[in-house]
Amino acid sequence: MKRNFDFEQEGIQVKKSCCYFCHQNCGVLAYVKDDKVLAIEGDPDFPTNTGGLCCRGNIALLHLDHPDRVNYPLRRVGKRGEGKWETISWDQALDEIAAKLGQIREEYGAEAVATAGGTQRTDDWARRRFMNLFGSPNGFHNSHLCWIPTFMIETAVCGWSPFEIDLSYSRCIVLWGQNPGASNMPEMHHLSELRQKGLKIITIDPRFTETAAKSDLWLPLRPGSDLALALAWLHVIIYEGLYDPVFVENYCEGFGELANHVEQYTPEWAEPLTWLSADLIRESARMYAMNKPGNIQWGVAMDQQGRASGAAIHARTLIRAITGNLDAPGSDLLTGPSLEFITDEEMEANEYLSEEQKAKQIGADKFKLLTWPGYSKIAEMSKKYWGKVPTAEWMCEAHPPSVFRAILSGDPYPVKALLVSATNPVNSYGESKLVLDALREVDFMVTCDYWMTPTAALSDYVLPIAGALERPTITSSYGCSDFLLASQRAIKPMYERRNDYNFWRDLGIRLGQKDMWPWETVEDAYLHKIEPLGYGSDSYDEFVEYWRFHFPERQYQKYLDKGGFGTPSGKIELYSSVLKDLGYSPLPEYVGPVENEIDHPELAEEYPLVLSTGNGFMPFHHSEHFQIPDVRFLNSEPYFQINPETAEEYGIEEGDWVWIETQRGRMKQKADVTQAVAPRVIITQRGWWFPERKMKEPDLAGCLESNTNVLTSTRDEDCCPLSGTWANRGLLCKIYKVDSTEQKEGN
Ligand SMILES: Nc1nc2c(c(=O)[nH]1)N[C@H]1C(S)=C(S)[C@@H](COP(=O)(O)OP(=O)(O)OC[C@H]3O[C@@H](n4cnc5c(=O)[nH]c(N)nc54)[C@H](O)[C@@H]3O)O[C@H]1N2
Ligand SMILES: Nc1nc2c(c(=O)[nH]1)N[C@H]1C(S)=C(S)[C@@H](COP(=O)(O)OP(=O)(O)OC[C@H]3O[C@@H](n4cnc5c(=O)[nH]c(N)nc54)[C@H](O)[C@@H]3O)O[C@H]1N2
Numbered sequence: 001m002k003r004n005f006d007f008e009q010e011g012i013q014v015k016k017s018c019c020y021f022c023h024q025n026c027g028v029l030a031y032v033k034d035d036k037v038l039a040i041e042g043d044p045d046f047p048t049n050t051g052g053l054c055c056r057g058n059i060a061l062l063h064l065d066h067p068d069r070v071n072y073p074l075r076r077v078g079k080r081g082e083g084k085w086e087t088i089s090w091d092q093a094l095d096e097i098a099a100k101l102g103q104i105r106e107e108y109g110a111e112a113v114a115t116a117g118g119t120q121r122t123d124d125w126a127r128r129r130f131m132n133l134f135g136s137p138n139g140f141h142n143s144h145l146c147w148i149p150t151f152m153i154e155t156a157v158c159g160w161s162p163f164e165i166d167l168s169y170s171r172c173i174v175l176w177g178q179n180p181g182a183s184n185m186p187e188m189h190h191l192s193e194l195r196q197k198g199l200k201i202i203t204i205d206p207r208f209t210e211t212a213a214k215s216d217l218w219l220p221l222r223p224g225s226d227l228a229l230a231l232a233w234l235h236v237i238i239y240e241g242l243y244d245p246v247f248v249e250n251y252c253e254g255f256g257e258l259a260n261h262v263e264q265y266t267p268e269w270a271e272p273l274t275w276l277s278a279d280l281i282r283e284s285a286r287m288y289a290m291n292k293p294g295n296i297q298w299g300v301a302m303d304q305q306g307r308a309s310g311a312a313i314h315a316r317t318l319i320r321a322i323t324g325n326l327d328a329p330g331s332d333l334l335t336g337p338s339l340e341f342i343t344d345e346e347m348e349a350n351e352y353l354s355e356e357q358k359a360k361q362i363g364a365d366k367f368k369l370l371t372w373p374g375y376s377k378i379a380e381m382s383k384k385y386w387g388k389v390p391t392a393e394w395m396c397e398a399h400p401p402s403v404f405r406a407i408l409s410g411d412p413y414p415v416k417a418l419l420v421s422a423t424n425p426v427n428s429y430g431e432s433k434l435v436l437d438a439l440r441e442v443d444f445m446v447t448c449d450y451w452m453t454p455t456a457a458l459s460d461y462v463l464p465i466a467g468a469l470e471r472p473t474i475t476s477s478y479g480c481s482d483f484l485l486a487s488q489r490a491i492k493p494m495y496e497r498r499n500d501y502n503f504w505r506d507l508g509i510r511l512g513q514k515d516m517w518p519w520e521t522v523e524d525a526y527l528h529k530i531e532p533l534g535y536g537s538d539s540y541d542e543f544v545e546y547w548r549f550h551f552p553e554r555q556y557q558k559y560l561d562k563g564g565f566g567t568p569s570g571k572i573e574l575y576s577s578v579l580k581d582l583g584y585s586p587l588p589e590y591v592g593p594v595e596n597e598i599d600h601p602e603l604a605e606e607y608p609l610v611l612s613t614g615n616g617f618m619p620f621h622h623s624e625h626f627q628i629p630d631v632r633f634l635n636s637e638p639y640f641q642i643n644p645e646t647a648e649e650y651g652i653e654e655g656d657w658v659w660i661e662t663q664r665g666r667m668k669q670k671a672d673v674t675q676a677v678a679p680r681v682i683i684t685q686r687g688w689w690f691p692e693r694k695m696k697e698p699d700l701a702g703c704l705e706s707n708t709n710v711l712t713s714t715r716d717e718d719c720c721p722l723s724g725t726w727a728n729r730g731l732l733c734k735i736y737k738v739d740s741t742e743q744k745e746g747n
């Protein structure tokens with residue numbers, strides 16, 4: 001880009017920063033003078049966004065110094081949730097927090113301290129390091145809802161998760177429960193361009209979305225019925241001979257068992273379960289299998305279907321495998337962990353957590369794949385084949401709903417403290433009322449956030465956190481990709497904000513971990529991570545200045561050189577020995593959606609509509625950005641989608657406030673009456689709370705009022721037996737209009 005302006009002469013530095021308002025992690029150029037950001041724009045040289053920023057990225061300066069930001073460490077003075085705080089120093093806050101955690105460890109054991117995280121936004125390896133050295137196995141995120149079940153099941157079957165998709169030669173892409181048109185704009189942009197060149201797009205989504213509009217085929221399936229569809233695709237691909245016989249013969253194990261298993265799952269069988277015609281099921285399976293090479297892009301919908309999630313993900317993995325769409329040019333690639341830089345896992349100090357403490361991880365007895373039993377097995381396998389292992393943070397976690405229940409019941413043992421960083425569990429975890437009760441009940445809680453969220457409001461301490469412009473960032477797909485993207489700090493943290501890294505480090509040092517935190521700043525830690533790359537930079541900043549990212553050269557079909565895949569048999573295990581050893585079915589068995597009209601006719605009489613509680617929508621990111629009028633005006637109130645036929649049946653008109661109720665409770669949103677969803681389907685928006693209202697008990701800025709997670713289910717029997725994933729999509733609900741008096745009281 002050519003400019004007729006001499007920045008240097010004007011004393012303006014151009015810093016290579018990023019946006020981290022979602023994990024597209026777009027590159028940003030920040031124009032900085034006297035440690036103040038004057039302006040930002042998308043970095044044209046950054047590989048993902050190539051200069052673009054979405055409406056969230058563009059308001060970074062409003063976020064940076066918004067009057068509602070938490071800027072100083074706060075200690076609660078009133079009753080919990082009363083909204084009374086005093087400002088104290090970081091040293092005092094950390095001393096007091098460390099003393100309290102030490103006392104809890106002494107009295108109840110280290111496992112009585114848990115940590116909660118959200119989606120990848122900060123240096124979570126540092127939190128894991130802290131927890132391992134402290135001795136607690138009870139760190140968790142809502143990773144159970146977001147990619148991690150996919151990663152673990154795919155790794156069990158294929159030896160790694162094929163999450164890197166190679167679109168260079170691809171002829172067909174399946175967007176299965178993914179809507180990049182609202183959730184990943186840089187990708188959607190890319191896909192639209194490729195479609196002009198002939199790429200076929202199949203979208204599987206109960207809603208007609210921004211993405212469906214750009215697709216060759218749209219499959220509006222019943223929410224939660226993805227497993228039935230995936231099994232029927234397997235049937236079509238196998239029984240119409242559309243699989244890749246050479247790949248299957250040479251590189252897969254268990255094809256005979258799989259073929260026998262899916263014989264029963266015909267498109268006709270799937271028709272009433274999925275609400276899709278057998279013809280459309282056949283046509284779509286053929287389109288994917290016959291347009292090779294092809295991709296199945298990860299979408300979060302399958303990770304949120306409770307007990308049916310694991311089998312659905314498993315079946316999707318097998319579709320890719322039998323069509324040979326693995327690790328070949330234009331298909332989904334098995335890149336493995338980076339052998340070139342220090343991975344997040346190597347920063348986590350997992351070896352310091354004793355076997356005795358690992359065995360205490362809450363949920364590990366029930367949901368074995370995302371906890372120590374499954375993770376250890378996968379890590380051992382991965383180490384043998386790749387030489388390194390996946391990140392434990394995310395892949396190996398306590399089961400969140402079980403931890404919230406343990407706080408309330410003391411079963412299996414008391415959980416007394418919760419350290420919350422980069423999440424707002426009241427709005428993003430399942431069964432919000434249960435979560436809220438647990439947060440009200442827990443003895444001691446600390447929250448690190450930018451804002452006074454409903455969760456922060458219930459804390460004993462709230463600590464001010466530095467955002468993307470005030471800190472350096474490295475991202476590498478939850479620490480599991482073979483590439484990394486790096487950004488530098490544009491300015492020093494404003495006010496008394498600090499990085500999450502410094503919170504964990506400084507707390508650790510106070511709890512006897514001094515020798516284990518040699519890197520004083522995040523930049524020091526990052527320099528350590530990138531040093532083996534051999535770019536020869538003296539500082540992290542210099543690396544970003546000159547290099548900015550590291551992408552290794554792609555190597556296709558590594559299994560040819562490596563003598564197979566990273567599974568116990570060295571083959572893609574269509575019949576999975578890893579899942580079998582953990583006590584699960586080696587093949588994906590059909591189970592209906594958590595709540596459905598066929599298995600639960602009585603329930604369906606009371607709750608006759610089919611509910612899905614999630615989808616990303618602009619301009620918000622989960623429960624964030626509702627404070628900022630410059631984006632809020634784009635979508636100022638919560639809306640759910642309902643078909644005109646169903647709306648008419650219930651006397652509901654566009655814009656009416658409506659209660660949506662499940663067995664767990666009710667919440668209200670406004671009606672968007674639209675043909676985008678089928679009759680009987682209700683799709684709600686997620687994340688909603690109202691920062692403009694008082695942040696005080698009992699309302700806490702309306703944190704339950706329009707919060708779709710009031711409706712979701714986290715009962716053990718509704719969770720996926722492999723991963724513990726709870727149920728957000730594929731539930732039953734009823735609806736009724738909010739009467740006008742209620743509406744006045746509510747607002
Ligand atoms: N019903 C339903 N529930 C869902 C979903 C759904 O589709 N339906 N989606 C699920 C998915 S995919 C995900 S990923 C989760 C997301 O769940 P969360 O990650 O909990 O989502 P947010 O509500 O965005 O909360 C993030 C919080 O972290 C703060 N924050 C942002 N960056 C930082 C940082 O660097 N440091 C610190 N300390 N704080 C930071 C923000 O201000 C915000 O308060 O929600 C899940 N919940
Ligand atoms: N604007 C915006 N962008 C985001 C986020 C955000 O909150 N807002 N969050 C970020 C995060 S953490 C993530 S994980 C990604 C996720 O991004 P995506 O993978 O695109 O996931 P979602 O948008 O949650 O849901 C995708 C689609 O699933 C559909 N769906 C609902 N129920 C079902 C079902 O039962 N089956 C199928 N097949 N589809 C169903 C929804 O209608 C929706 O269009 O987005 C990221 N980007």
Ligand code: SF4
Binds near residue numbers: 020025057
């Ligand atoms: S919020 Fe927008 S600009 Fe920021 S990283 Fe995500 S897509 Fe990029």
Ligand SMILES: [Mo]
Binds near residue numbers: 119145146300
């Ligand atoms: Mo997510």
